[in-house]
Amino acid sequence: MSENEHNEPTNVPLAGVIGWPIAHSRSPRLHGHWLQRYGLKGHYVPLPVRPEHLAEVLRTLPRAGFVGVNVTIPHKEAVLALADVVTDRAALIGAANTLIFRPDGKIHADNTDGYGFIANLRQSAPDWIPEFGPAAILGAGGAARAVVASLLDAGVPEVRLANRTRLRAEQIRSEFGARVVVYDWGQAGNMLEGVATAVNATSLGMEGAGSLRVPLDALPPEALATDLVYTPLDTPFLIDARARGCQTVDGLGMLLHQAAPGFERWFGRKPEVDDELRRAVLA
Incomplete structure (x- = not known):
């Protein structure tokens, strides 16, 4: 490896899904399929987060290279109070399932359900x-x-x-x-x-x-x-x-389609929802 390569940051976008528990989530398989299919750099990981650690984790993730996360039970209501910007639909529903960590440091909360x-x-x-x-x-x-x-x-x-x-x-x-x-x-x-x-x-x-x-x-x-x-x-x-x-x-x-807006914001590509994706998520 040359010295130049060694010094350059990789800037691979990271995203994930926050919940407690989280092992059952199909989101990593879903987003992983899209990343592989479109040959995109990026990772999507399950993040088990206890309710009492939620605020601290949300403050830390952007510093660790995360561009956003999906949110599932039991955090969907709690994240609204921790977000800087909340879309009208998330406010109306009273819950968010998609967070975008903006370059200006603000947390943007949306609901795509x-x-x-x-x-x-x-x-x-x-x-x-x-x-x-x-x-x-x-x-x-x-x-x-x-x-x-x-x-x-x-x-x-x-x-x-x-x-x-x-x-x-x-x-x-x-x-x-x-x-x-x-x-x-x-x-x-x-x-x-x-x-x-x-x-x-x-x-x-x-x-x-x-x-x-x-x-x-x-x-x-x-x-x-x-x-x-x-x-x-x-x-x-x-x-x-x-x-x-x-x-x-x-x-x-519904699970497949609600994932698409977040994926597009985080990884810069509008993904397709089709039979191939259904098979991958059900596998």
């Missing part, structure tokens, strides 16, 4: 028309908030919401306004009547979680049904909806 949700529907169901009728969402957690925001933004005339704890659904209605209508969890089956889009935004139906015991008898066969759960890929909710004649979209695409 809603973007990923809509991009997945548009790619997997090109005939889907949001304005066609009401949407029904089961669940009122952080992911559901992103879905509500994105559906209202896409032009859905009404969003019907049911959650096991009604208060959480009421909070969403108070923040997002009159186009959100809250139903009791016991009436969740009835809220599906006449909808054009049905979304399971609960963890029910996930491997190791409980069953989603909401009857789908009122779900119109021309509706589109999608599940945010992607383990298993074909959830009981999707299987039941398909048996009624509905078009279904699995939840993996």
